[in-house]
Amino acid sequence: MQPFRQHTGIVVPLDRPNVDTDQIIPKQFLKRIERTGFGQFLFNDWRFTPDGKPNPEFVLNAPRYKSASILVAAKNFGCGSSREHAPWALADYGFRAIIAPSFADIFSNNCGKNGLLTVVLTEAEVNELLKRAQQTEGYKLTIDLERKQVTDDQGFRASFGIDEFRRRCLLDGLDDIGLTLRHEAEIAAYEQAQAG
Amino acid sequence: MSKPRTLFEKVWDAHVICEPSDQPPLIYIDLHLVHEVTSPQAFDGLRAAGRKVRRPERTIATVDHNNPTTPLELTVLEPISAKQMETLRKNCREFGIQLFDMGSDDRGIVHVIGPELGFTQPGKTIVCGDSHTSTHGAFGALAFGIGTSEVEHVLATQCLPQQKPRTMQINVKGKLPAGVSAKDLALGIIGKIGTDGGTGHVLEFTGEAIRALSMEGRMTLCNMSIEAGARAGMVAPDDTTIAYLRGRSHAPQGAAWDKALAYWNTLHTDPGAQYDRVVEIDAGSFAPYVTWGTNPGMVVPVTGEVPDPSISASEADRRAAERALQYMGLSPRMPIQTITIDRVFIGSCTNSRLEDLRAAAKVVKGYRVNSHVQAMVVPGSQKIKQEAENEGLDRIFTEAGFEWRESGCSMCLAMNPDVLQPGERCASTSNRNFEGRQGRDGRTHLVSPAMAAAAAVTGHFTDVRQWEFK
Numbered sequence: 001m002q003p004f005r006q007h008t009g010i011v012v013p014l015d016r017p018n019v020d021t022d023q024i025i026p027k028q029f030l031k032r033i034e035r036t037g038f039g040q041f042l043f044n045d046w047r048f049t050p051d052g053k054p055n056p057e058f059v060l061n062a063p064r065y066k067s068a069s070i071l072v073a074a075k076n077f078g079c080g081s082s083r084e085h086a087p088w089a090l091a092d093y094g095f096r097a098i099i100a101p102s103f104a105d106i107f108s109n110n111c112g113k114n115g116l117l118t119v120v121l122t123e124a125e126v127n128e129l130l131k132r133a134q135q136t137e138g139y140k141l142t143i144d145l146e147r148k149q150v151t152d153d154q155g156f157r158a159s160f161g162i163d164e165f166r167r168r169c170l171l172d173g174l175d176d177i178g179l180t181l182r183h184e185a186e187i188a189a190y191e192q193a194q195a196g
Numbered sequence: 197m198s199k200p201r202t203l204f205e206k207v208w209d210a211h212v213i214c215e216p217s218d219q220p221p222l223i224y225i226d227l228h229l230v231h232e233v234t235s236p237q238a239f240d241g242l243r244a245a246g247r248k249v250r251r252p253e254r255t256i257a258t259v260d261h262n263n264p265t266t267p268l269e270l271t272v273l274e275p276i277s278a279k280q281m282e283t284l285r286k287n288c289r290e291f292g293i294q295l296f297d298m299g300s301d302d303r304g305i306v307h308v309i310g311p312e313l314g315f316t317q318p319g320k321t322i323v324c325g326d327s328h329t330s331t332h333g334a335f336g337a338l339a340f341g342i343g344t345s346e347v348e349h350v351l352a353t354q355c356l357p358q359q360k361p362r363t364m365q366i367n368v369k370g371k372l373p374a375g376v377s378a379k380d381l382a383l384g385i386i387g388k389i390g391t392d393g394g395t396g397h398v399l400e401f402t403g404e405a406i407r408a409l410s411m412e413g414r415m416t417l418c419n420m421s422i423e424a425g426a427r428a429g430m431v432a433p434d435d436t437t438i439a440y441l442r443g444r445s446h447a448p449q450g451a452a453w454d455k456a457l458a459y460w461n462t463l464h465t466d467p468g469a470q471y472d473r474v475v476e477i478d479a480g481s482f483a484p485y486v487t488w489g490t491n492p493g494m495v496v497p498v499t500g501e502v503p504d505p506s507i508s509a510s511e512a513d514r515r516a517a518e519r520a521l522q523y524m525g526l527s528p529r530m531p532i533q534t535i536t537i538d539r540v541f542i543g544s545c546t547n548s549r550l551e552d553l554r555a556a557a558k559v560v561k562g563y564r565v566n567s568h569v570q571a572m573v574v575p576g577s578q579k580i581k582q583e584a585e586n587e588g589l590d591r592i593f594t595e596a597g598f599e600w601r602e603s604g605c606s607m608c609l610a611m612n613p614d615v616l617q618p619g620e621r622c623a624s625t626s627n628r629n630f631e632g633r634q635g636r637d638g639r640t641h642l643v644s645p646a647m648a649a650a651a652a653v654t655g656h657f658t659d660v661r662q663w664e665f666k
Contacts, residue, residue, distance in 0.1 A: 017516050018391055018491050022630040027611050031262065031276040033236035033283050035344075045632045050618070074512060076392040079425060079491075080630060081609075082327040083234065084343035105395060105427055106327060106341055113345035163359060165220050177245070180353045183222055186214040187355055190224055191251075 002115035003173035007096045008142040009069030012059055013133040019073055020080035021107060025089045038085055039092030064137050072129045073100045077118075078107025087111045097143050099150065101126050112166045115173065119143060119150060125158045132156065145171055200466035203432050204363050204398045207338040207463070211321050213355060220357040226320040228350050229306045230257040230293065232284040233611070234325030238348035239287040249291040250354045256315060257288050258296040260305045261611045265574050265601035277612070291351075304577020304603045307331040307545035311415065312577055314444025318433035318460040323350055328545045328627065329428075330421040334414035335441075336433040336463045338398070341422060361427045362472040364397040365465075368405040370479040375661035377555065378413030379547055379625065379644035381405070382420035383485040387495040389475060394426030397473065400465065401431050405479035411440040412551035419546045420627055423492040432464040486532050486657050487629045487642040489520035494629075496532060498647065498659045504528035523631055524639050525619070532657050535641070539622040540571035540652040541634070542645055543601075544608035547625035548576030552645040553584050556625075557592045559649035562666030565597035566655030572599040572614070574606040598652070610634045623651040 029041040046058045054061045060068070071090070077100040078086060087110045090098070097117040108118045121129070132152065133139045142151050145167060150158045169176055180187075201209070213222040235257070242249070249255060262277035273281070281298075288295040296303040302313060307328050310316040318336035323329060325347040332339035342356070349356055366385060386393070399421050401414075409417065414431045421429025431437075438457065441447045448456040483497035494517075496503065505517035505528060521528065526535065542548070542556050553573065565571045573593050575581040581603055584590055590600045607614035608626035616622055616638025625648050626633075629640040643651065650658040 016519070017512055020491070020628075020630045022609075022628065022633050026632055026636070027609050030233050030611065031274075031280050033240075033280055035237045035240070045636055050636065076395070076425065079391055080327065080422075080628060082325060082341040082343055084237075084325075084345060087343075102392060102395065104392070104425060106343060110343035110345065113343065163220075165218070165357065165359075168218070175245075176357060177247070177349050177352050179219055180222060180349065180355055180357060183214055183216065183355075186222070187224070187353065190213045191354075194224075 001113070001169070001173045001175065004096065004115055004117050004145055004170040006142065006144045006146070007069065008140055009096060010065065010067050011070045011072055011129065011133040011139050011141050012065040012068035013130040014059055014071055014073045015130050017074040018076045018079055021078055021083050021086040022080055024078070024086040025083065030083060030085055035088055036092060038089035039094070042089040042093045067094070069094050069096045070141050070143065071095050071098045072126060072133060073098060074126070075101045075123070077103050079104040082106045082110070084110045084114070087114045087116050091116050099126060099129060112170060113176070115170065117143065117145060117170060119160050121150065121158050121160055128156065200469035202363050202465045202469045202471060203336060203400055203430055203463055204338065205469070207319055207321065207336070208360060210319065220359045222355045223321060223358045225323050225350050225354055225356060226254060227315055227322045228255045229310055229322065229324035229329070230255060230347070231261060231306050231324070231326060232259045232280045233261045234344050235287065235347055236280065236283045237344050238325070238351060239291065241348040242291070242351055247352045249293065249351045252292040254354060255293045255351065256296070257284060257293050258303050258306050258309060259284060259298060261605045261609070263298060263604045264612050265604050265606050265614060267602065301578050304579065305545045305548065305605055307419065308548060308576035308580065311335065311411070312444070312579055314441055314447030317441065317447065317456065318437060318463050323356065327422045328419050330426065331415050331419040331545055333418040333421065333428050333430040334411060335437055336430060336460070338428055338430065340428045362397045364394060364399050364426070364473040364475065365471040366399055366401050366475045366477060368401065368403040368477045368479050370404060371408065372405050372479045372482055375646070376482045376484060377644040377646060378409055378416040380482055380485050381479070382417050383487065383492065383495045383642060384482045385477065386420065386424045386492050387485070388477070389424055391423060391491050391493040392425040394421060394424040397426050399424070399426045399429040400471070401429060402465070406431055407434065410551055411436060412549040415549070416546055420492070423627055433460045484644060484647050484660055486647070488524065488526060488532065489517065490523055490629055490631050492627065492629060492642060494520055498532050498657055500532055502526045502528055502530040502532065533659065534656060536621070536656045537569060537623045537641070537651055538620045539616060540569060540648050541574070541607045541622055541624040541626065542572070542648050543574030543576065543606050544626035545576065545605070546627040547645050548574060548580065550580050550583055552625065553580070553589050556645040556649035557589045558665060559646050559660060559663055560596045560598070560653065561592050563596055563653040565652045568655050569652055571597065571652040572601055574601045574614070575603045577603045607634050623648045623657065
């Protein structure tokens, strides 16, 4: 997994609550058996018209947000289906982090397994970031996972909390299956006790 | 005396393998359900790392998402669907996993066959790469959906590192009125607490109205827990649970049954145990519901009207409601019963069990499907299909003009050929009314099986409490 320590990037504002994983990656793209190549289908039904042309009204298609790597969204981002294809698509498209007032549990877990950082800020902080990203062309944020801080060069500064284990896995790009397998003896003992 | 514990805490405590200082608690997984959509990359990961499936006998697989539901289409699969299904077959062979494949009489939607075959049992930890795994909580199991990386984790280790979720009691007092089903209870609760009301929590449903539900009803309710954002939903096992499980092919038998029963009888929340949150609900206040928007929390009673976004609680809510109405092609203050429909889908892991089909058939009996409506019934499993046919339900449906199909997930998420056309409006017994869920620009209204059946006959949403049964 690609480690996440510090990242500075262009911010795209997606000011919609309850963005579900069906929107992030519609079901017709879940038939592939690979982990890669999902970025082209990210937000497909919002990004493209039914005849496959870019929808100029969707924020990701605005030229100023073309190279965005940080997504700022409203509450309950990633709700619905457990499809890990959603973080695969976001990461493959080029996103490194998502900032929102809240995330759905499974989605947030899935992001953590793919080097994609989910940052929870207050609704007021998120609204401020949405506003700044809309007002300032080329608006950038820096997310520092070691210091658990989000900053911009206009004086915005916010701290965020994150599960310590997830933070460590992201910082070091750890394979958590390997970490679990360190406890092989305990797992085997549990299984034996259960069988007895 | 030990500290009083909730049902969730009892199941959790029994599965903690160890609590490492540098990692969340490691939880043992008793049963892992696998389907074709969320597993191929997990098996690839195992191969890449040279790992095996630790406990193949604790893993069962089926194909349910891609498969068409008409006999003709079954033989002419879309190549990419065929490849995904074939990949699961190869993986199951390579790693020694039992597969309920297309030819099997035991196949069906993964969350339908788990309980039906008796794999799902009280007190188990159950996971699946599918958010509706919450269904199995109806038996007093701790069951939750996971992503593909976690599927790989469970295949390799039979464990998951998990932060302990918080608990929320949803206590439903009193009796549900006639004509109000478990689906209405689920929709009403989500309407009340919101689509993120349960985030970070395991729900436990308690109270007189829950005790009165059949296992099918409890499964419908727990199935929709994820639509309230919850990690899982649970109902404590009781005589209803035990009667359902007795004699199922993979339920314990003989002495093992007696031993299991003794354990299951301990699986209830102790008097005095504390939940992190408690929600009290009066069952008598529930009605048949219809969703009007693009998430399951956007819901009103069938006798109500489409809300007016201008009186939303916040600016963000107003914009979300306006966007939903635009997508759904509805106007503010339209009475719900004036909304006409094009399609009816009775099926999905939420509402495709025998009780659901009986409830729909009871409404349909002696009537014809409206001439402007295309309606279909997709049983949750091949066994349910057979049982329904034995009772003659298929004839009630087909004589009324419904299509009677083979089992599968079908138009709940439309990964197979059962898809809404742009602009089509569907009364659906499934679980999600998200934009495009049943087909791009399709419009989904979530309802109970009886409400879907009534809408199929009249061509518009109709209060099933007023229905004239024939």
